[in-house]
Each structure stands twice: as structure tokens, then as C-alpha cells.
Amino acid sequence: MRWAAGAAALPIGSFVAIAEDYPSRPITWVVPFPVGGPQDTLARIVTERMSGLLGQPIIIENVSGAAGSIGVGRVARAPPDGYTIIQGIWSTHVVNGVVYKLSYDVFNDFAPIAHVTDASQIVVARKSMPADDLQDLIAWLRANPDKAWAGTAGAGSPQHIFGLLFQEVTGTRFGFVHYRGGAPATQDLVGGRVDLIIAATVTAIPQVRGGTIKAYAVTSKTRMPAAPDIPTVDEAGLPTFHTSIWTGVWAPKGTSASVIGKINAAIVESLADAALRARIEQIGPEVVAREEQTPEALGALHKAEIAKWWPIIKAAGIKAE
Numbered sequence: 001m002r003w004a005a006g007a008a009a010l011p012i013g014s015f016v017a018i019a020e021d022y023p024s025r026p027i028t029w030v031v032p033f034p035v036g037g038p039q040d041t042l043a044r045i046v047t048e049r050m051s052g053l054l055g056q057p058i059i060i061e062n063v064s065g066a067a068g069s070i071g072v073g074r075v076a077r078a079p080p081d082g083y084t085i086i087q088g089i090w091s092t093h094v095v096n097g098v099v100y101k102l103s104y105d106v107f108n109d110f111a112p113i114a115h116v117t118d119a120s121q122i123v124v125a126r127k128s129m130p131a132d133d134l135q136d137l138i139a140w141l142r143a144n145p146d147k148a149w150a151g152t153a154g155a156g157s158p159q160h161i162f163g164l165l166f167q168e169v170t171g172t173r174f175g176f177v178h179y180r181g182g183a184p185a186t187q188d189l190v191g192g193r194v195d196l197i198i199a200a201t202v203t204a205i206p207q208v209r210g211g212t213i214k215a216y217a218v219t220s221k222t223r224m225p226a227a228p229d230i231p232t233v234d235e236a237g238l239p240t241f242h243t244s245i246w247t248g249v250w251a252p253k254g255t256s257a258s259v260i261g262k263i264n265a266a267i268v269e270s271l272a273d274a275a276l277r278a279r280i281e282q283i284g285p286e287v288v289a290r291e292e293q294t295p296e297a298l299g300a301l302h303k304a305e306i307a308k309w310w311p312i313i314k315a316a317g318i319k320a321e
């Protein structure tokens with residue numbers, strides 16, 4: 001309250017000066033997941049160069065729990081001064097808005113800074129699946145309603161929600177087997193105990209290369225550098241099935257455009273470094289194109305993804321346990 005009263009007394013020129021001086025102290029970059037995971041690794045790669053560009057240390061703060069909602073909530077309540085920002089993903093800023101009762105709004109309580117990466121999925125099946133391509137797989141599922149089982153990393157996980165969309169756009173019906181993670185689900189796919197998974201590339205590609213499972217299509221609009229021989233869903237005849245666990249960076253609502261612009265510029269310059277991009281793509285995701293890294297692009301993507309996924313999640317009645 002004292003800060004607010006003091007700020008109200010300042011002339012407009014003082015706010016301009018504050019923005020011009022930004023940053024004058026360390027920045028806290030919240031990752032709503034544990035240390036050592038892919039999002040933590042991504043944050044450390046990106047901020048390593050950003051610190052030099054901004055002239056201040058960037059401190060990674062891992063605030064995990066409740067599928068990332070605890071860390072995101074911490075930033076929603078932070079002062080809108082650019083010194084506390086959040087690196088979130090598709091699930092923290094889209095899915096959690098439906099499946100959790102939150103104290104914040106996943107869209108309206110944040111100011112977009114930059115869309116950073118995309119991580120598309122692969123439609124894979126057990127090695128003994130009789131279908132040879134995606135259209136054959138869809139035909140087989142239609143001919144065998146409620147007989148197939150899809151593995152997921154848990155109820156409400158990306159594999160589960162992407163599987164629901166797959167059913168909707170293909171007119172197929174199958175059950176779900178929920179595991180504690182993507183790795184055990186993939187192990188059971190290799191063993192033939194489940195029939196298919198809308199899988200993460202990091203768990204599926206090694207098995208595809210090893211010939212232990214079949215790959216039908218990647219859910220991106222272009223082929224993946226890590227799996228150039230696998231067609232896209234567009235090439236495979238299912239252009240309505242695009243999925244991605246994308247990553248973005250946000251500030252609390254009310255953060256000035258000048259501060260957001262400075263953070264965005266540092267992110268963009270960091271992502272332009274070829275060696276840094278290669279390090280990111282080694283852990284799975286792909287850095288998005290330069291024109292997609294703007295605050296406006298992230299805001300538009302965020303809004304569109306909520307409109308796309310919330311009706312599907314609500315119709316399935318998925319709620320956090």
C-alpha cells in the first residue's frame with residue numbers, strides 16, 4: 001500500500017525514468033517445475049545469455065507443485081515491475097485454467113512477453129498394429145470401436161487431452177490407460193499392452209529409431225529435424241490435428257510495454273544464437289520462428305489455444321484429483 005501511494009504521487013516522467021533504468025537489480029525467472037526437468041534446462045540455457053544482454057543476473061526460481069499452478073500463482077501476485085516473470089507452458093496457461101480452481105486468471109492476469117519453443121507430438125502405435133499409415137490406423141480404429149487402448153501420462157495429461165482431440169477429429173472411440181508418466185506408458189506400448197499414444201518426441205523417437213514401435217505422423221505443420229522421415233499430419237491426411245506443448249514467458253498484468261520490450265529483445269537476441277538454439281533442440285523442443293517470438297504472437301496463440309482446448313476438456317469432465 002505504501003508503494004502504491006508513493007507511486008501515485010510520482011509524475012508520469014518518473015515512470016518513464018524507471019522503465020528506462022530497467023533493469024537495475026536481479027530478475028527472478030520463475031520455472032513452475034522441479035530442478036533438472038526440461039523446462040528448468042530450457043530456462044537456464046535461455047537466461048544464460050540474457051543476463052549479459054540486460055546487464056543484471058537472472059535468478060531461476062523453481063516453484064513446483066499442482067501441475068505448475070503454484071509457481072504461476074506466485075507471479076500473478078508479484079508487482080508488475082519486470083523483476084518477477086514466469087516461464088509457462090501449454091498446460092500451465094491453458095489446461096490448468098479448466099482443471100484447477102485457481103486464485104488467478106491464466107489469461108487476463110498476465111502480460112505476454114515471448115513465445116519461445118514448440119514441442120509437437122508423434123502418433124505412435126504398437127509394432128504389431130496392422131495399419132501401415134495414419135489413414136489405415138484411423139480406419140482400423142473405426143472398425144474396432146472401444147477395443148483399442150491409448151496410453152497417457154495421467155488423467156488430464158497432454159497425451160490424454162490430445163487423445164480426446166484425436167477421437168473428435170477422426171470419429172474414433174478408444175479407452176485410455178493412465179500411467180504415472182510418459183516413460184512407463186511408452187514401455188507398455190513397446191510391450192504391446194496398449195495400442196497407441198499421442199506421444200512426446202523425447203520418449204517416442206528413440207523407440208521409433210529402434211524399431212520397437214510404429215510412427216504414423218508428427219503433429220506439427222512441418223517435419224521435425226529430429227525425425228525427418230516421419231510425415232506431418234497434413235501430409236498424412238489429417239490437417240485438423242495440430243498439437244504442441246509450447247513454452248512462453250509472461251510478466252504480471254500491468255507491466256509496462258517498455259519493460260516487456262526490453263525483456264523480449266533480450267530473449268529474441270538470445271534465441272538468434274545458432275549454438276544456443278542447437279542446445280535447446282537437443283533437449284526436444286524447437287525454437288519458434290522470429291516472427292512468432294513477439295508479445296502479440298504469444299497473446300494471440302494463448303487466446304486461440306484456450307478457445308480450442310477448453311471446450312474439449314470441459315466436455316470430458318477432467319478435474320484435478
